[in-house]
Amino acid sequence: MTTATDTPARHAAVRKVRLRGERSPLASVALHLTLIVASVIAVFPVLWVLLTSLKPAKYATTTDFFRETTLVNYTNLIRDTEFLNWFANSVIISALSTVIGVFVAATTGYAVSRFRFPGKRGLMWTLLITQMFPVAVLIVPIYNIMSTLGLLNQPTGLVITYLTISVPFCAWMMKG
Numbered sequence: 001m002t003t004a005t006d007t008p009a010r011h012a013a014v015r016k017v018r019l020r021g022e023r024s025p026l027a028s029v030a031l032h033l034t035l036i037v038a039s040v041i042a043v044f045p046v047l048w049v050l051l052t053s054l055k056p057a058k059y060a061t062t063t064d065f066f067r068e069t070t071l072v073n074y075t076n077l078i079r080d081t082e083f084l085n086w087f088a089n090s091v092i093i094s095a096l097s098t099v100i101g102v103f104v105a106a107t108t109g110y111a112v113s114r115f116r117f118p119g120k121r122g123l124m125w126t127l128l129i130t131q132m133f134p135v136a137v138l139i140v141p142i143y144n145i146m147s148t149l150g151l152l153n154q155p156t157g158l159v160i161t162y163l164t165i166s167v168p169f170c171a172w173m174m175k176g
Contacts, residue, residue: 054073127172
């Protein structure tokens with residue numbers, strides 16, 4: 001009597017099947033190189049301006065960044081101008097616009113998505129249609145309205161202008 005033993009068949013090299021969304025190593029390297037190049041292109045101008053600001057005026061057009069590094073330009077900016085006042089105004093106006101805009105857009109988006117009320121459809125159409133106007137088209141009408149209301153050169157006028165432009169879009173996005 002003989003016993004036959006089965007020897008496992010040698011498996012040919014099995015090629016790994018990539019799942020959806022998986023990249024090949026070559027594609028991953030290409031993606032990372034592309035992202036690195038894009039990052040360098042995006043960061044380079046900011047770095048150039050920063051390094052140029054640390055040079056005296058006589059070396060501003062040269063590419064030698066480390067010949068004479070000084071903070072005199074920043075000292076002059078703070079001492080000879082109203083930069084801190086301008087910066088504070090910018091922070092206040094942007095903070096007010098953000099807080100008021102988020103509050104109005106969030107409450108509008110919540111109400112429109114959760115409740116049925118008369119005029120809901122009209123409100124949604126209004127939000128959608130106001131997004132179709134480019135900001136450049138709105139400059140003259142907004143200027144005329146702010147002039148009539150006496151809000152030119154006033155922080156309140158600037159906040160209202162920013163809210164006019166941003167709230168319809170934000171409310172539409174909050175609606176989901």
